[in-house]
Every structure is written in C-alpha cells, then in structure tokens.
Amino acid sequence: MGVFLVLTRRNLIMALMGIELMLNAANINFAVFSRMDQLNLDGQVASLFVMALAAAEIGVALAIVLQAYRRYGTVRIDEISRLKDRP
Numbered sequence: 001m002g003v004f005l006v007l008t009r010r011n012l013i014m015a016l017m018g019i020e021l022m023l024n025a026a027n028i029n030f031a032v033f034s035r036m037d038q039l040n041l042d043g044q045v046a047s048l049f050v051m052a053l054a055a056a057e058i059g060v061a062l063a064i065v066l067q068a069y070r071r072y073g074t075v076r077i078d079e080i081s082r083l084k085d086r087p
Helices: 002-008 012-036 042-072
Strands: none
Touching (some): 012 042
8 A cells, every 4th residue: 555655646745654654564564573473572673663763754754845845835746856946
C-alpha cells in the first residue's frame, strides 16, 4: 500500500504518508521476527530505531512541504517538480 501511494498520488503529503506506511510495515516485520526467538531482542531494537528515524524523517519532510507550499503555492508533486524559479 505504501509503494502504491508513493507511485500514484500527486499530493506530496499523501506520498509522505505512503513512506510512513512502508516504515510501519517494516516495524511490524521486525517485531514479528523478534517474537519468533524469545531470547533475541534484535528485532525490537531495530523497531525502536526505525520509529526514531520515522519521527525525524516526518519532521524534516513536513518542513520541506511547508517551504514548497510557500514557494510554489501548491503541494502537487507534478507542479513543484520544475527546478526553475517562478517570476
């Protein structure tokens, strides 16, 4: 679902939500594989690391979205993909 959102949506915020879905899916996999081996906590530690990474990523990504909206007046990916300056 996350890859589908990133590839098909034209809204930058929806694409970021797709990235977050992919990170959450990885967290679920880490937790499940850690559950298989009762003595090994590597999956849970990796899951905590991914959660911290996701929190930092969403903070930076929302700052980029706000700057893109201020500069271009929209959050549509196809309209802000131009690298030229607006007059």
